Amino acid sequence: MKKFKLIFILITLSFLLSSCSKNNNIITLATTTSVYDSGILNDIIPLFEKNTGFSVRVIAQGSGQALKTGEKGDADVLFVHSRQDEENFMQKGFGEKRAEIMSNHFIIAGPQNDPAGVKHAKNALTALTLINKSNAAFVSRGDQSGTHKKEMILWDMIDIKPFAEKWYFSAGKGMADVLMMADEMNAYVLSDKATFLAMQDRLKLKILVYDYSEYMKNPYSIIIVNSQKHKNINKQGAQKFFDFMTSEKVRNIINEFGKQQYGESLFVCD
Amino acid sequence: MESILNAFLEAFKLVFSFDNEIYGIIGLTLTVTILSTAVASLIGLPVGVLLGSRNFRSKKLFMRVVNTFMGLPPVVAGLVVYIVFSSSGPFGKARILFTPLAMIIAQIIIILPVVIGLTEAASRTKALTIEETLRGLQIKGIKKYTLVLHESRYAVVSALLTAYGRAISEVGAVMMVGGNIQYRTRVMTTAIVLETSKGNFDRALALGLILLFISFVINSIMQIFQEVKQQQYENNFAGN
Numbered sequence: 001m002k003k004f005k006l007i008f009i010l011i012t013l014s015f016l017l018s019s020c021s022k023n024n025n026i027i028t029l030a031t032t033t034s035v036y037d038s039g040i041l042n043d044i045i046p047l048f049e050k051n052t053g054f055s056v057r058v059i060a061q062g063s064g065q066a067l068k069t070g071e072k073g074d075a076d077v078l079f080v081h082s083r084q085d086e087e088n089f090m091q092k093g094f095g096e097k098r099a100e101i102m103s104n105h106f107i108i109a110g111p112q113n114d115p116a117g118v119k120h121a122k123n124a125l126t127a128l129t130l131i132n133k134s135n136a137a138f139v140s141r142g143d144q145s146g147t148h149k150k151e152m153i154l155w156d157m158i159d160i161k162p163f164a165e166k167w168y169f170s171a172g173k174g175m176a177d178v179l180m181m182a183d184e185m186n187a188y189v190l191s192d193k194a195t196f197l198a199m200q201d202r203l204k205l206k207i208l209v210y211d212y213s214e215y216m217k218n219p220y221s222i223i224i225v226n227s228q229k230h231k232n233i234n235k236q237g238a239q240k241f242f243d244f245m246t247s248e249k250v251r252n253i254i255n256e257f258g259k260q261q262y263g264e265s266l267f268v269c270d
Numbered sequence: 271m272e273s274i275l276n277a278f279l280e281a282f283k284l285v286f287s288f289d290n291e292i293y294g295i296i297g298l299t300l301t302v303t304i305l306s307t308a309v310a311s312l313i314g315l316p317v318g319v320l321l322g323s324r325n326f327r328s329k330k331l332f333m334r335v336v337n338t339f340m341g342l343p344p345v346v347a348g349l350v351v352y353i354v355f356s357s358s359g360p361f362g363k364a365r366i367l368f369t370p371l372a373m374i375i376a377q378i379i380i381i382l383p384v385v386i387g388l389t390e391a392a393s394r395t396k397a398l399t400i401e402e403t404l405r406g407l408q409i410k411g412i413k414k415y416t417l418v419l420h421e422s423r424y425a426v427v428s429a430l431l432t433a434y435g436r437a438i439s440e441v442g443a444v445m446m447v448g449g450n451i452q453y454r455t456r457v458m459t460t461a462i463v464l465e466t467s468k469g470n471f472d473r474a475l476a477l478g479l480i481l482l483f484i485s486f487v488i489n490s491i492m493q494i495f496q497e498v499k500q501q502q503y504e505n506n507f508a509g510n
Contacts, residue, residue, distance in 0.1 A: 061467060068469030142452060144468050169368075170452035172464040181449055184357050184367055 027237035028057045030075035032146055033174030035220065036060035038194035038266055040257050047253075048244050054237050062145025062174065070094060070223065073230025076238040078223040079245075081192075082146035086221055095223040101245055102254050102267040103219040106150060108209035109179070109196055110136075110188035118188070124211040125158050132160050135167045137187035141178050142170030150218070151190045157215065179203060192218050194266035197258065220267070222246070277475030284476050291453065296480065299457040302370055302444070303437040306377035310385045311430060318389025318429075319419045323397040333390065339383035344376075344436075348443025351376040355447070370455055372447040377440060381433040388429030389422075396422040427496050431489060438485055458484075 035041065036058065045056050061069065063082035070078045071094045078095070080086060089095050108127050110118060116134040121127035131138055141148035155162060162168040169187065171178050175195040182189035183203045196207060222245050227233035244250060251269040258266035284292050321329070353359050355367045355375075366372045397418050404414050419426065441459035448455035450464060458481045465474035 065467050065469050072469075143464070164453070169449075169454070172450050172452065172456075172467075181368065186357075 024234060024237070025054050026057055027054050027077060027234050027241055028059065028075045029077050029079060029241065030059045030061060030066040030069045031079040032063045032066060032081055032220075033060045033176065034081070034145075034147060034192045034195045035079055037174065037176040038192075038198045038258075040194070040254065040267065043253055043257060044245075044250060047250075048241065052240050052244070054240060056241070060174065062141065062143040062148065064144030064146075064149070067094075070225045073225065073233060076225055076234045077241050078225065079220065080146060080223065081218055081220040082149050083219060083221075085146075085149065086223065089223065094226055094229065096226045096228075097224045097242060098221055099242070099246055100219050100221045102269045103217055104193050104267050105210075105212055106147070106190055106216045106218050107193050107196060107207045107211075108188060109182070109191055109203075109205045110208045111186040112204065112206050114208060116188065118208050121209060123213060124154060124209050124216055127209045127211075128154055128160070129158050131167075131188050132162055132165075135165070137167050137169065137182075137185050138162070139169045139171055139178055139182040139185065139187045139189045141175070141190075142172040143174070145174075146218070147175060147190060147192060154190070154215065179205070194258070197262045197264075197266060274475070276472045277479060280472045280476035281479040284473075285480060294453060295456050295458055295461050295477075296484070298370060298455070299438065299459075299481075300484070302373050302377065302457060303434060306374045306381060306437050307430065307434045309374070310378050310382045310433060314382050314385030314433075315389055315419065315426065316415070318386045319393045319415045319422075321386070322390040322393030322422075323415060323418050333387075336383050336387045336390070340387045342380060342383065343442075344380045344440050345442035345446070347379045348376050348446040351379065351443070351447045367447060368449040368451060368455060370448065373444045373455060373457070376443040376447050377437045380440065380443065381436050384433045384436060385429060388432060389426055392422040392425030392429060393418050423499065424496060427492055431492050434488065435485065438481070438488075 031041070037060075041058060045058065049055055059066075059069065059075065063080040064085060066075070066078050066080050067082070067085055067089050069075045070089070079101075086095075086098060090098050106124070108118060108124055110116070116127075116130045116136040118127035118130050121130055140151055163170065169181070169185070171181055173181070175191060176199055178189060179191060179196065179199050180202070181187075183205050186204075188208075189205070193207075196203075196205075222242055224235075224238045224242055225233050227235040227238075254267050254269050255265055258264065321333070351372055352367065355361050355364065355372055357365075357367070366375070400418070400421060404410075404417065409417065439459065441463060444455075444457055445460050445463065448457070448460065450456050450460040456464070458477055462474050462477045462481070465471075465477060
């Protein structure tokens with residue numbers, strides 16, 4: 001019995017000790033659910049890991065949450081899409097370096113029968129006005145994410161505050177979850193094109209509004225978290241990831257992503 | 271340390287802020303948990319007492335099933351409710367998904383086995399003890415079961431408290447079938463998850479403290495109720 005106890009204690013100790021050691025080969029990437037749910041990381045991360053020997057731990061949150069994670073130093077590098085919040089973040093000194101990597105556009109999706117008649121709207125702003133007028137159900141991200149912030153800007157542009165209306169549902173969830181909910185409820189929803197296309201075989205919803213105006217643009221950036229503010233930031237790893245993402249090779253991968261599956265690329269590198 | 275102090279301050283501020291949203295969340299939490307526990311008791315108490323007081327051929331098997339379902343992971347109950355009430359499911363037409371009703375249904379599924387199982391255990395021992403007395407007094411049928419329930423009330427109240435505890439601390443199932451929609455299906459547990467995911471740790475901690483407090487108050491009320499009844503019982507004895 002005594003021998004067993006000793007061996008057990010030794011095994012437990014060795015487990016604990018091994019998990020304690022600082023592993024400089026791990027990079028923590030906080031990204032948005034729309035990036036994660038689009039599937040593009042599945043093409044990029046393994047390539048990065050193979051080329052550099054680093055391993056990447058991906059956390060998918062809303063952009064707002066991801067930026068907070070960076071602020072607290074719980075991630076080394078961020079991949080987000082909330083321009084105003086990002087600029088705030090950099091101004092406050094939480095980030096070391098920032099670069100816009102890729103973009104796509106937001107779309108408005110909704111039920112096939114289109115009760116609010118947005119198909120005929122000339123742009124997204126008109127579409128939202130129609131949705132408000134017809135009291136058609138609309139599901140919002142409600143989670144301070146980049147998509148949510150953009151939605152707020154759009155409502156603001158047409159001077160409508162739908163937040164307490166009976167047809168407005170503020171979910172507080174990620175992009176894929178909100179699309180599922182809007183699908184269930186036959187509701188309209190603002191989504192980035194990439195996540196929608198990645199989810200479309202599971203959804204009855206259809207894209208009803210394509211608007212390529214500047215206000216519907218959805219730019220994604222990479223930010224290296226300020227290693228001077230937090231001691232545990234893997235500065236070397238973050239820099240390697242940054243360089244990788246801004247390289248010509250990856251720009252090509254991003255531009256091609258989705259072309260085969262969906263007939264159009266989901267993101268554009270400009 | 272600082273954030274815990276902040277949390278207490280924030281909790282205090284929240285409760286007295288007359289913030290309708292917070293009151294709504296607290297109100298919905300109480301509504302959903304109390305309703306589900308009430309329905310589960312209405313069904314579970316009679317079933318539990320009946321099972322505890324009687325013996326039948328497949329009783330052991332039946333009790334084994336009940337006890338297994340006591341350990342049902344709540345999120346599985348949520349998944350089943352989601353599939354059944356989703357628009358592509360058999361009861362989709364009812365449009366119950368993402369409403370408080372779906373949350374109540376899921377919670378009933380989770381705590382009903384708990385109520386039945388614990389009530390059965392509570393009444394089983396009591397039933398044995400007073401079996402002879404009841405037969406002697408020729409008390410049968412509903413009167414018998416009511417008496418058994420009454421005699422085992424201490425343990426039964428514990429069972430209900432356990433069931434209520436399961437309901438109020440549940441987060442996975444109510445998140446799935448409720449959707450955590452602002453003003454409509456957001457309860458304290460799902461609100462805590464959301465605030466944490468937004469990085470508002472102070473607010474999340476504050477909500478957690480309020481949740482603890484509510485749980486504590488309900489537990490205390492039930493226990494005081496038990497003690498009062500016990501005191502009355504003892505007084506009756508002393509008087510005679």
